[in-house]
Amino acid sequence: GAVVSQHPSRVICKSGTSVKIECRSLDFQATTMFWYRQFPKQSLMLMATSNEGSKATYEQGVEKDKFLINHASLTLSTLTVTSAHPEDSSFYICSAFTPLGDTQYFGPGTRLTVL
């Protein structure tokens, strides 16, 4: 099946710094990718829809200036958490649709810890 990777898998940073998370579709081109956030023992919450070559669409309540999304190519989307704070600590997961658009494939997730 289609493979989606994320890098890094874990990151620890100091409060006030910015962190970039990459999401790549390894064997297919993805015009649309999604970014989710998952808290412990909680469901995945959709943060934004990332469209190649255009601005991301953010869900209600998600700060677009804090969570910067760039989808510069058909195989790469990045999420940058700017001026991170401890409350941003979470598990961030991306996903992508194959060109057929019938199945969403997920990355393994990135664990962000902000000290």
Next chain:
Amino acid sequence: GDSVTQMEGPVTLSEEAFLTINCTYTATGYPSLFWYVQYPGEGLQLLLKATKADDKGSNKGFEATYRKETTSFHLEKGSVQVSDSAVYFCALSSSFGANSKLTFGKGITLSVRP
């Protein structure tokens, strides 16, 4: 808005036991329904799906039937294995195609003892 409710976990079973994980949903229109599984250290994988009422999705011995009258999509397996230990998410999508957004339940952890 759309929502998915899963039974509370975790669930611990002995190998070869019967498994049922309940899932109910609230949605406008006729959503597609999914079960995703997340094995330790891996990303979510699509386990099975159903796109219309009375459809039965099946994969790897797991089954779920789209019940519109009870707005449910319960996951079942007749005989679980240790390798089935994972987190299971029920999800729905009210739209189609590459922009379909998924709404997830909280997930439930299944542990299978040898």
